[in-house]
Structures are given as C-alpha cells and as structure tokens.
Amino acid sequence: MAGTLFYNGHTYSNTDIISVELNKGMTFILSHKSDLTGTYIKGSKQISVISGNQCAFAWFSDYSLDCDPLREQLIPINKWGKEFIVPFLNFKDPKSILRIVANESNTRVLVVDNSTSSTRVLSHGNFIDIQMTTDGPLYVNSNRPIQVSLIVNGAFSRSRNGFMSLVH
Numbered sequence: 001m002a003g004t005l006f007y008n009g010h011t012y013s014n015t016d017i018i019s020v021e022l023n024k025g026m027t028f029i030l031s032h033k034s035d036l037t038g039t040y041i042k043g044s045k046q047i048s049v050i051s052g053n054q055c056a057f058a059w060f061s062d063y064s065l066d067c068d069p070l071r072e073q074l075i076p077i078n079k080w081g082k083e084f085i086v087p088f089l090n091f092k093d094p095k096s097i098l099r100i101v102a103n104e105s106n107t108r109v110l111v112v113d114n115s116t117s118s119t120r121v122l123s124h125g126n127f128i129d130i131q132m133t134t135d136g137p138l139y140v141n142s143n144r145p146i147q148v149s150l151i152v153n154g155a156f157s158r159s160r161n162g163f164m165s166l167v168h
Contacts, residue, residue: 005032022047038101038125049074052164070151070164077103080145084167086138089152096132100140101125101147109146112139122146140167 005012007030012018020028022043030036041049052071086098100109102122109128110119114136120128132138132150140148148167 005034037099037127040125072149072164072166075147075166075168077145080147081168082142082145084140084148086140086148086150086167088136097151098130098132098138098140099127099149099151100130101127102144104144107142107144107146110141
C-alpha cells in the first residue's frame with residue numbers, strides 16, 4: 001500500500017493489519033485514495049476479492065479530464081503463473097499498461113517485446129508498471145509466480161471505455 005489508509009476511525013500504514021469478520025454472503029468494501037497493489041489478503045475460508053479503481057485516470061495522466069472505472073476479480077496466489085504471452089490489442093489509441101505483481105522476494109521478471117528485453121527484480125508485494133508501446137505481443141517470464149494485469153485506457157474512443165484484464 002502506498003501512503004496511509006483511514007478505516008473505521010483508525011489510520012493504517014504499509015505493514016498494519018486490518019481484521020474483518022464476515023459471515024456467509026457478506027461483503028466488505030474498502031474505498032480509499034491509496035494504491036493497495038501488493039496488499040496481502042487472506043481468509044480462514046474461501047473468499048473472492050474484487051480489485052479496481054473508481055477513476056483510473058491517475059495511470060493515464062495525459063487523459064486527466066476523464067476517467068474509467070476498472071474492476072477485476074483477482075486470481076488466488078496459488079494460481080499465479082510464471083510465463084505469460086500478453087496480446088497486442090489493436091485499438092484506436094491504446095495507452096496500455098502491464099502491471100506485474102510479485103508475492104515473493106527476489107522475483108526476477110523478464111519482459112521481451114519485438115526488439116528489446118528487460119529484467120527486473122521485485123520484492124514481496126512490489127509491482128512494476130510497463131507502458132506497452134510495441135505493436136506486437138509481449139512475453140513475460142519469472143522465476144517465481146506473479147500476477148499480470150493489462151490495463152487499457154480509451155480502448156474504443158479517446159477517453160472512454162477503458163478496461164482491466166488479468167492475463168492468465
């Protein structure tokens with residue numbers, strides 16, 4: 001989590017724990033202005049986690065007058081992968097971002113496009129955002145499981161209809 005979070009009369013920072021008890025069929029909504037990417041969520045029973053952003057223009061500062069709500073159900077950590085092919089999406093004006101999240105320290109991530117490759121090492125809960133500028137697919141490989149999501153702004157017009165999709 002970047003910054004601090006205010007919930008139920010308390011202020012929480014990066015390593016603090018929020019504990020919530022839910023019964024069957026109940027939901028918990030945490031609305032905030034901080035980026036919670038990398039936050040660890042666990043339950044004593046099966047749970048579903050929906051992540052997103054009410055107004056995602058912060059990722060696309062050149063479209064700061066408009067925003068897109070983004071939502072996606074997250075994949076459990078034990079289902080994360082190590083190898084991905086991210087398709088090229090041929091939309092009118094894509095400003096796509098690839099967000100890669102690590103659950104374990106010393107996670108080496110290799111990203112290869114048509115002409116270049118780069119390697120980064122991530123710590124537990126850290127992430128990288130990669131602006132997709134290539135006109136072809138990306139290949140992503142890691143030595144430990146990672147979560148990869150594709151965030152596309154203005155897919156069908158210059159400032160509307162963005163979306164987020166997990167690559168699995």
